[in-house]
Amino acid sequence: MMNSIRGKGFKKMEKASEALSKLKAYVSFKPEIEEVSLEEAYGRILAEDIISKIDVPNFDKSAMDGYAVIAEDTYEASIFNPILLKIIGKNPIGEEPKVYLNHGEAVEVSTGSPLPKNANAVILLEWTKKVSEDLIEVYHSVHPWENVTRIGDDLRKGEVVLKKGVKLLPQDIGVLKVLGLEKIKVFKKPKVALISTGDELVESIKDLKPFKVIDVNKPILTGMIIESGGEPLDLGLAKDDFNEIKMKIKEGLEKADMIVLTGGTSVGEKDLVPEAINSLGFPGVISHGIAIRPGGATCLGVLNGKPVFGLSGYPVAAIIGFKLFVKPLIQIFLGSSQDLMVKLRVKAARRIPSPPGVKSFVRVIIKKFGKNYLAEPISTSGSGILSSIVKANGIIEIPEESEGIEEGEEVEAYLFRPIEGEET
Amino acid sequence: MMNSIRGKGFKKMEKASEALSKLKAYVSFKPEIEEVSLEEAYGRILAEDIISKIDVPNFDKSAMDGYAVIAEDTYEASIFNPILLKIIGKNPIGEEPKVYLNHGEAVEVSTGSPLPKNANAVILLEWTKKVSEDLIEVYHSVHPWENVTRIGDDLRKGEVVLKKGVKLLPQDIGVLKVLGLEKIKVFKKPKVALISTGDELVESIKDLKPFKVIDVNKPILTGMIIESGGEPLDLGLAKDDFNEIKMKIKEGLEKADMIVLTGGTSVGEKDLVPEAINSLGFPGVISHGIAIRPGGATCLGVLNGKPVFGLSGYPVAAIIGFKLFVKPLIQIFLGSSQDLMVKLRVKAARRIPSPPGVKSFVRVIIKKFGKNYLAEPISTSGSGILSSIVKANGIIEIPEESEGIEEGEEVEAYLFRPIEGEET
16 A cells, blocks of 8 residues: 655655664675676675786787897997897797897897797887898887786786676676686675565556556566666565565575565554564564654564565655665675766755754655756655656755755755766 | 787777767668567567557546545535434445435545445545544545546547557556557567687687687677677687688678677787678678777677677676677667666776877776765776776776876766775
């Protein structure tokens, strides 16, 4: 069932940060580790330090197109005093160097060619002139190891290349491949069970009957769980029935690492989720009634060391509750709190009030005017719930100690959808 | 083969923006459309305007817990003058309202309950007191439709809910579900063929021999193609051999929408990619030698209207080339240039020089010092190529007209990895 976003009727409204700390203290899961192939590792969280077992490169190689030489042979060379070197061969890329270089000799190389034996520098093609089939004039001196990439210059054997807890980007996968790795250890994705509660809910258009409503929360939270690095597990719908909700939570405890319910958390007659959580063990509900808006009726519980989240049935409040409480717990499970958020300084297009003592989350439409970003709050009244989440491109957080934002005041906004008309 | 990042030897270095405009003018593909289920639609680009075929909600419903009433009955009610109403029943959520309300009557409702017939407002529970089994005192007046979510208040039939070109977020999928949609039209992911060229390259550790090198570029670009919304197609390695490269490009033209090669693009002896492109038709190579650093040797071609990218063999230059040229073309194919980048104002920790006339891309490590972000450039010399891409968390773009950034100067950086130690 849908429940009040106002959180009325709670004895005490707890600060969001305090509720989260309490939840973190009660849960007891440890990050689990699994081995995956590099192909499966994009975007996963590394569960081990990667220490290079090899030097990269593992042979001295030319960093330029030109000639491999003995640096000392070129010390006297200049544009006014070219020196002559004899070309004794060519060192192709990818092949073992067979030539041994003596003083007065040069070997043709390309960028990436292994250096011939006894060579210690590369002279650039443009600093030389071929004067006959096997003779070059050199117009420039090079010092030892100039234009050479030496063994281990890029990555050294024993070096920590990537640290535990890193979210693996495409470039990291490339480097892991070069290091010769085929499988790596990553943190297992936590399984997050999803249950929507409410007598009025049906799963899809096929089951729709008059006065029933298609569940909006599971499809939203499914995507958010995936984006946060978790694995959603759909446990379906539960009626507003104590036993049905209890059985669903029990199923979740058996199959998943955490359980997210929506609906049935406010203090009305049919608010059965907190009761069902409490009936299943200790400590049960640890927070109910949180000083956030929307989402005041959010309820947090712990059973068998696993977090059980009772989010609001209102989709906007469920989204806020997910970001504030579920996502941080997924991150703990993943052994990483790394997160990239697009933040922006915006000016409030009009006054945005917020009750003191409550942290408000205001959906806004951010537009660009000249060099400024203007944020227009979207009405947060009972109506416009679904329309507001498809229209908003940003969110502004108003802290507990503030009573709102004045018109024209500059604040930070989180952007989750591009700004219309802006070049990126 | 690895090629020079300096782009020497080109007659004319073209500006990156001009090269991209030219490429866009020559390519001729049209975005293709496919139908997918909502479960497959997360993160895809919408290829149609979504117009609601229904009103949401499609019945008047209570926005609060309380009693459905006829507003006019309450006009005189106040704390000093409570009025009496008779409870004639209860309207459960999700069920057809069977009760008809007459003056002087009230029906118990919860948030989400359909309104009984003839009711036009809801009085909040806390504004009433139950004085007997079927009588309440009302202490407050309500105006017509107060605390009621009316038909279409949220989404109105005929309204454009989501526009073509939007990248679908989890909340959008939820809304599409509520609208009763099961399948939607999205833009087809362009197939991007990947070919790495170079005699020295092998695919993986299994094939590694002395003086050979494991290809780093395909695993990197594979991830970048997926992130950009494309579908990678691995066409493997090509030797530094004109015919082999030509055959691979031909294969790519048959199987994919665009082709990305790495290596073999500089002006040395073995730079066969541009020649191979030109041998396959008109216009062939349209840009070769671009005023960017790294990546000056990047080569852009068009065959059968499809873009063919010759990126540098150096992974950093290949990444830059991908972001500048391949990604925008993927976005054109997807019918959307929507992109969210994490930008940040940073101070240069030391002077960063850049040649005039060239757009430089400098990898940096961004750290937080007090309230400031400090960006330390990572050496871009020949060595440290791979290590730099795993260490950097940001990139700074220095425009063509600038000769560099002074120490302490404030500039914009793109962040692609979280800042160490920073709370998110």
